[in-house]
Amino acid sequence: MLNTNHPNFNKMDELSEKKVPFFFMVDFLVEKVEVYTEDNLKENGLSIHFQNYTNTIERRAEPKNVQLRAYLESKESYRKGYDEVQHHLQLGNSYLTNYTRKTEIEINLSLEEIYHLSKAKYKVLYQDQFVFFSPETFVEIINNEIFTHPMKGTIDAAKENAIEILKNDVKEKAEHYTVVDLLRNDLSMVADDVKVNEFQRIDFLKTNKKNLYAMSSEISGKLKPEFQRKIGSIMRQLLPAGSILGAPKSKTLEIILKAENYDRGFYTGVCGWFDGKNLDSCVMIRFIEKENEKLYFKSGGGITHLSNFADEYQEMKNKIYVPIH
Template sequence: MLFDTFITQANQWGALRQPFFFLIDFEKKKPIICKLDEAQKCGIFFQIFSLSNVNEAADLRAPPFSLHKFPLPEADYRHGFDLVQQELQKGNSYLLNLTYATEIQTNYTLPQLFQHSQAKYKLLYGNEFVCFSPESFVQIQDNRIFTYPMKGTIDATLPEAELQRLNSQKEQWEHYTIVDLMRNDLAMVAENIEVKRFRYVERIETESGAILQTSSEICRELAENWQDHVGTILAR
């Protein structure tokens, strides 16, 4: 599906107040959209807080979970890190996430990973991938749009972990930057900005142990009948 087609379909269903599921890849080359009650027919299984199209419980007969990671060699990561530092110093970027694909081996299938993971957001897309995340990127409620930029994590078992993260000047600067960028992004589709919470701390349980993360809550007001243009809003 072309991205322009996705926008048109989302706007049409929004105007009809038709609930739908959508999935947009980073490059906007393979967007997916379907009516919410038809997601399973598209090979899409999801759980978003209490909203889910999956009825079956986790398979208790599944074997103990095992996971082996094969991270990028440190020298390769250092090369990328140095390039990022150079571009930041040149002023070509304010903030950049340096990430690499990491090979893993596990004894679980994609459906088993989906069933047994614990997260606010869970998604299984056929045999393509499984995704689970604690991060709410964008929410719309009562004609207001919210975003929750997340920056700064730390091992929760470290002494005074929360204070370490909150008092870190590097983390403060990074968080100020992402909040400013997200405020500007919301300004393209909404009005009357408000940072409702700044650098609040949440505890996240992961496969390798608990971490603390810092996030902020940013809110703007949408125009009346924003649903008629929801595809255009998402595209911005």
């Protein structure tokens, strides 16, 4: 598995024990762990808008007619990695593999405009390098109780009986059960009395293209004494996030690194805001990155042995959107 001994995890422990507010970002492979106290966020080019914290003033920007064009890779190109993933799923090396791609896009907005105009639970703009607008909480810690809300399974909200179809789709159900089981086990490493509070909740996501329904569950537990006020130690145990990796984690990571032909970087990593007492964190998805003056949208979904190729290719396309409306 990954080396999670980055020294900044110790720094996160020190700050949380001293009740000093801070923001952190960890990339997918847990190689980059960045920690910022509140007073050095702006000087490092970070704009943050979370549920209970922001360091930016909301601009009353005029709504724009968003023009987003995606230069999708061919189905043949997508299939190469997909077949690699399916090969391992059929062998039983993985039960769920999160397979993602990088798509070049053009949009008539800057990264900063996307940040200010987007409506999302979590938004971060990092210099002029990337912006994301994530709907997915990773973990919350409130009064030494830890919560996680895995989000797995989406459908076009315009479809007739969309919610019933999503809740009863055999593949989506299998994927959701697997992630809930994985994250329940993950939380058990840092918490006692772990339980599923809510199963297969349906959330509505409004986008500039089509509206989506997404399926989530809530799992909670009471932090073990040795993990209380130790945010770094908790992240060291839980990362990478199971919902954007798969199960079992170690073997599935090997499969992803072979099947995907690009570096995820901070995409599908985790970032969080510790306010001195409680933590709110998210999975860094719905992600646009600038590379050599071109923009790329990174998106994907969970693949199981029940997956249908055309549906998975379509899901990867569906997630290329900006929540501006």
